[in-house]
Amino acid sequence: MADPSSYRPKPGQIPDSPGVYKFRDEHRRVIYVGKAKSLRQRLASYFQDLAGLHPRTRTMVTTAASVEWTVVSTEVEALQLEYSWIKEFDPRFNVKYRDDKSYPYLAVTMNEEFPRVQVMRGHKRKGVRYFGPYGHAWAIRDTVDLLLRVFPVRTCSAGVFKNAARTGRPCLLGYIGKCSAPCVGRVSAEEHRELAEEFCDFMAGRTGTYIRRLEKQMTDAAEEMEYERAARLRDDIEALKKAMEKNAVVLADATDADLMAVAEDELEAAVQIFHVRGGRVRGQRGWVTDKVEAVTTGDLVEHALQQLYGEEKGDSVPKEVLVPALPDPVEPVQEWLTERRGSNVSLRIPQRGDKKALMETVQRNALQALGLHKTKRASDLTTRSRALEEIAGALDLDSAPLRIECYDISHLQGDDVVASMVVFEDGLQRKSEYRRFQIKGFEGQDDVRSMHEVITRRFRRYLAEKERTGEWTDGESASTDGASAESATVGNATPGNAALGNATPESDTTGNAFAVNAFTEEDGRPKRFAYPPQLVVVDGGQPQVAAAKRALDELGIDDIAVCGLAKRLEEVWLPHEDDPVVLPRTSEGLYLLQRVRDEAHRFAITYQRTKRAKRFRASPLDEVPGLGETRKQALIKHFGSVKKLRSATIDQICEVPGIGRKTAEAVAVALAQAAPAAPAVNTATGEIMEDEEVGASGTTAGSPEEPVSAGASHERRGQET
Secondary structure: OOOHHHOOOOHHHOOOOOEEEEEEOOOOOEEEEEEEOOHHHHHHHHOOOHHHOOHHHHHHHHHOOEEEEEEOOOHHHHHHHHHHHHHHHOOOOOOOOEOOOOOOEEEEOOOOOOOEEEEEOOOOOOOOEEEOOOOOHHHHHHHHHHHOOOOOOEOOOHHHHHHHHHHOOOOHHHHOOOOOOHHHOOOOHHHHHHHHHHHHHHHOOOOHHHHHHHHHHHHHHHHOOOHHHHHHHHHHHHHHHHHHHOOOEOOOOOOOEEEEEEEEOOOEEEEEEEEEEOOEEEEEEEEEEEOOOOOOHHHHHHHHHHHHHOOOOHHHOOOEEEOOOOOOOOHHHHHHHHHHHOOOOEEEOOOOHHHHHHHHHHHHHHHHHHHHHHHHHHHHHHHHHHHHHHHHHHOOOOOOOOEEEEEEEEEEOOEEEEEEEEEEEOOEEOHHHOEEEEOOOOOOOOHHHHHHHHHHHHHHHHHHHHHHOOOOOOOOOOOOOOOOOOOOOHHHOOOOOOOHHHOOOOOOOOOOOOEOOOOEEOOOOEOOOOOOOOEEEEEOOHHHHHHHHHHHHHOOOOOOEEEEEOOOOOOEEOOOOOOOEOOOOOOHHHHHHHHHHHHHHHHHHHHHHHHHHHHHOOOHHHHOOOOOHHHHHHHHHHHOOHHHHHOOOHHHHHOOOOOOHHHHHHHHHHHHHOOOOOOEEOOOOOOEEOHHHEOOOOOEOOOOOOOOOHHHHHHHHHOEO
């Protein structure tokens, strides 16, 4: 625990102007980012008597080892820089809203020649119109299915669209009138784009125009005794009204606004947002956060606004944002929102009427979300803490293993041998730290030797970082026997810190070349393989554990515990022990080890199958030096199939544009040496297909990557390790 007075700047060094400041720990990791109207006054508040500080603030300043700041000209610039640094460094003591799901949006790809309507998740793309977010993807599909009667916009993927254009036959939706079939030229690109724009207008809330227009067309058709057309228009009107009914009117004046409510207690806070467009609730989302810093409701609102609109521009930021409390000061936040929208944005607290009533509904949702989260979280925190304590007791560790790394080897009968490394911190997955390995030291199947190679490679990299940054004493090196690697408590977890999942930054980039220690670069970003675990788990029994321990001993690392979890009886094996440690079947520690082992196995199997699929798609032409993808496709297009290419003469191969005589000779030699592939089978019909029907990749067109029967496929998967 650091003494804040040891790194306190002199009062005259701190400028009395707006700016953003960063606290760093002893490993130079950024642990807190803040902004201030006056840097001198704000930083002075952190260096008062520790007894007068809020407990969370006291924990932060005693964890920190230095503080630095950047001066800006305005408070709006400070707000923008604070958001950028929080996103970049992921400081563990800052409020970070989290959610366990990715909300789906209804997206229209207006950046394509023929716009497509689809469900999208994740980061927003340029040129795509988004509507939502929605609570469930099925709600989007139901709405789209109703609207396609009136706005028959393309919904198919690029592959289906190209195939329909090639064959001249539209998909099923084109036949039943729910797609205008631009793929076969029923409408032009301009006409289809107009349909997509009308679809977007309707989803944006401009519904009355289309309803009135269709009603007039229906009346005109009935007067002209075109009753079938009138009936179809009547059904279209009903479909639109049904789609509108899914979002009830909540604000009669067709307001575009976002309503935000906060429910909080001493430790956590939940935020709920309702997106209202055209007076109707068009989307809803929510976050939960640990209150790892001393914050007010206004501060929580400010952080939520940063996360909600930090990547948004234009109409994605509404004209009006209604909140339960205003940030202090409110002017920079309001000015920042105005800049992002490009026009005035009103940020205020609703006082009366429909908006206040709707805000009460949003508040009830926030309270319910916090209650539900606490029910789950209380059990989860208790369980994870107990699991880590049980593991520490069973393995006779000095402290709970805050960082666990697990390794698994995977192959298929000795081919495509790979390994995986997964990381759990404080009992939670840390996917940004996962790594994959290809076994390079030897050929064939040897799990013990493979495990030794992987552990050696991983920790040699760790020691190389320590040696490069000067953490080794004179005369030591990463390869010297007896060299001792320093052990660090990952994340500097402090008793009472509820943010267990925020032990280390998310980023895994190496950053600048100059580093100050084995953990992070000068700018606070973590380096690859820089964090040592407290426990290494291997998937296997005594031989695998012995191999892992031997690898660590050869590198001179003696402060990292090793164990193995055998699948058969779920026994925990320790180095140099003849008998395993048997944890009770109801043990939370055993359950956590199983989760870690199963995640490593899943990650390894996924990588191994990817490599195997790539190998199955290989072609004899891949072995020709200097023959790229373009010229391979030119050869196949010229001759029609690999079989015909194999029977061609060198002179005939030279006739292909871009193929010289030397390359033609190499192609002929490669095809002559390659054994003819087994007959391809159409899995849909069971018939044997000629080579002309087989693509250049060596797999049957339209067939899966592994053209085997279901029974054979099951048998082969059972042989994977």
